[in-house]
Amino acid sequence: MASVLDVSRALRYPGQEFPFQAEIEIxxxxxxxxxxxxxxxxxQGVVVGAxxxxxxxxxxxxxxxSRCVRCLEETQMPLTAEVDAVYAKExxxxxxxxxxxxASTIDLTDAVRDALIMEIPMRILCKEDCKGLCxxxxxxxxxxxxxxQEGGEVANPFSALKAIVLNDEEV
Ligand SMILES: [Zn+2]
Ligand SMILES: [Zn+2]
Known part of the structure; x- marks a missing residue:
């Protein structure tokens, strides 16, 4: 998998920046x-050994x-994050x-996923002014x-019944 990065050169030349790029499956x-x-x-970043x-x-x-919290429709948005992670052998x-x-490889998956999770908005909306569900x-x-009408009179099934009862009394 591309999420595994060979860091042998960074370990051999500490302090030197080695650029890398990888695609990661989460x-x-x-x-x-x-x-x-x-x-x-x-x-896209650099790896430095120490x-x-x-x-x-x-x-x-x-x-x-994900899903919009208001209308529950599926939605997608670009999400970016900065990663600054330290890997240790001990x-x-x-x-x-x-x-x-x-040895001389690191798995980028956890560090990248952790950084992205920090950036996920608490309320995911399909658009800023989503009107949601009635x-x-x-x-x-x-x-x-x-x-x-929100909070207004909801049609009452008993009002029709009441009318019938009243009519019966009149007969
Ligand atoms: Zn929505
Ligand atoms: Zn409605």
């Missing part, structure tokens, strides 16, 4: 209870696919932000306009 996931997918994920550690810095681009419980690696009849107000 599995679909749940975010705040909604299914989301991160597609067309790519990173002893038994490597630092990757770069810019991530992707397409976020495990360090005091520093949970470190990513692990062995709370009375449930139509998508972006597509159809209904005449329901």
């Amino acid at each position: 599995e679909d996931m749940e975010f705040a209870g909604d299914p989301i997918a991160l597609k067309d994920v790519s990173i 002893g038994e550690r490597v630092n990757i810095r770069g810019k991530v681009e992707s397409v976020l696919k 495990e360090n419980p005091d520093d949970p932000d470190l990513y692990q690696f062995e 709370p009375v009849c449930g139509v998508n107000r972006n597509l159809v306009s209904c005449t329901c």
